[in-house]
Amino acid sequence: MGTITFNAVSKTYGGAGGVRALDNVDFQIGEGEFVALLGPSGCGKSTLLNLLAGFEPLSEGVLTFDGRTISKPGPDRGVVFQEAALLPWLSVWENVVFGPKVQGTPRAVYEAKAREILTIVGLEKFHEALPVQLSGGMRQRVGIARVLVMEPRALLMDEPFGALDAQTRLSMQQLLLEVWQRLKTTVLFVTHDIDEAILLADRVCVMTARPGRITRDIPITLPRPRSLDDLTTADFTRFKAMIMAEMRAGAH
Amino acid sequence: MTVTTAEPRPTAAAAPTGETARLISSRLRSYAAAILLPLTLIILWQLAGKDGSLAGGALPTPDRVWAAWKIWAFGTPTGLSLSPYVGTWAESVLFSAQRVAKGFALAILVGVPLGILIGWSKLAQAMVDPTIQWLRPVPITAWLPISIAIFGIADFGAVFLITIGAFYPIVINTTQGARDVEKNWIRAAQMMGAGKLDILRRIVLPAALPSIFTGLRIGLGIGWTAVIVSEMVAVKSGLGYVLWDAYYVGRMDIVIADMVSIGLVGFLSDWLIVRLEMWVLKWRRLQSFNS
Ligand SMILES: Nc1ncnc2c1ncn2[C@@H]1O[C@H](COP(=O)(O)OP(=O)(O)O)[C@@H](O)[C@H]1O
């Protein structure tokens, strides 16, 4: 449940002669694995994630999720957007139960679950608030909650904490660690922050631009459960040094 | 959970009493500023008049207009002479307002769904939009003969003209709003399992509401123009009919009172839409308040 396979996948925007954003990508994510996709901006990270989400068609190759070819977006792959992309006219509660509602799930089934998830992300007091009334961090908690409530087989997160200040980012990383350690869903986490990638992931895949490719796949063997304290350990620093060397090499 | 939770941004926090007093006095100041210009004009107009009129009798002074309006609004007809300008004001206003309401409602009923469809579907745009753009330059006055030919001198002729006039701004603004929906809102909805109809109803329509309201306000204004024009020519009741009729019998005081009345009810109906908009688009208001 939740296995992802890229088989010689390429993506060119704007037909032949357009921007070749992904070039012949081979890439797997196993069940329950947390993979961070790390690379400079413009290297094709979002493109890779959008193909997986079903937002964009691919140009060449085969892309499967649990053995099935991806053709369109769906609640089995929960996407967390960079700026949360909440529906601004709906309250926190209505945003979170949007998925179950449009899928025709009975209220009795989703209500308790939505309530529990909102409590886990620390928003039990904000059910009636509108997104504009929340801070950036709280908005992203809603973005995560509305995806968790659907119990997706994979979480696709595109720089979800990229727009947050440093302190809020840390608290969101901790929240994600706690949630993931409980659920063990497959996660593809896009970031350009090396610390974040090492702290969260089982594997860090380094991408380079022109052509967009995954050039290194580094297992992060830090023990679980992890917490923010791991950020300052010697092992952490070792991984960081290695990945920085890798990225520097890729930049030339 | 050891996660620190940021406080939500304060929005409309309860204002302390000093603050409230200042708010009220600034309100009063803005009301005073708003009536200063019309008041000055009315006073000048009054002072410039001689024997109760200006421009050789064409323009009665405000006191005459006021007196005529009082009789038009509150007078009771006496004897056998049935004067049309005694106690019939409210009735005329209601006739016109009711036509505007009907025509406007019809324009919304057609214009909003059509606009959503055109903005959403390339096929609908290709099929319908050119026709709309090509019919749009035809002014409502040009529709009068056809309207009379089809509906006669009757109520529905006016409603028809109002619908046509209000339809264009409503459909065009709705189309614009439906076209400019943020891509990630639609993607998020698809990701959560929303089908095409859900997306139209739950994403595109609410996202287009701010521009729909722009269309409604413009449309309503045109609706008032249309009702006056058609009542002047094609219907025998309402503010437009009275306006033309009073002119014919030389009652310029009534003509002016009628014009002021049109201005007032038009203003009032626009105000209603604005209130509705503020209520429906609370999320939008808070957004601009915060930024
Ligand atoms: N919709 C699009 N149309 C055309 N080019 C695009 C589109 N989206 C992305 N690109 C191009 O593809 C490349 C990769 O972009 P993206 O996947 O967004 O990178 P990243 O997420 O790593 O910053 C960039 O050169 C970008 O300009």
Ligand SMILES: [Mg+2]
């Ligand atoms: Mg990106």
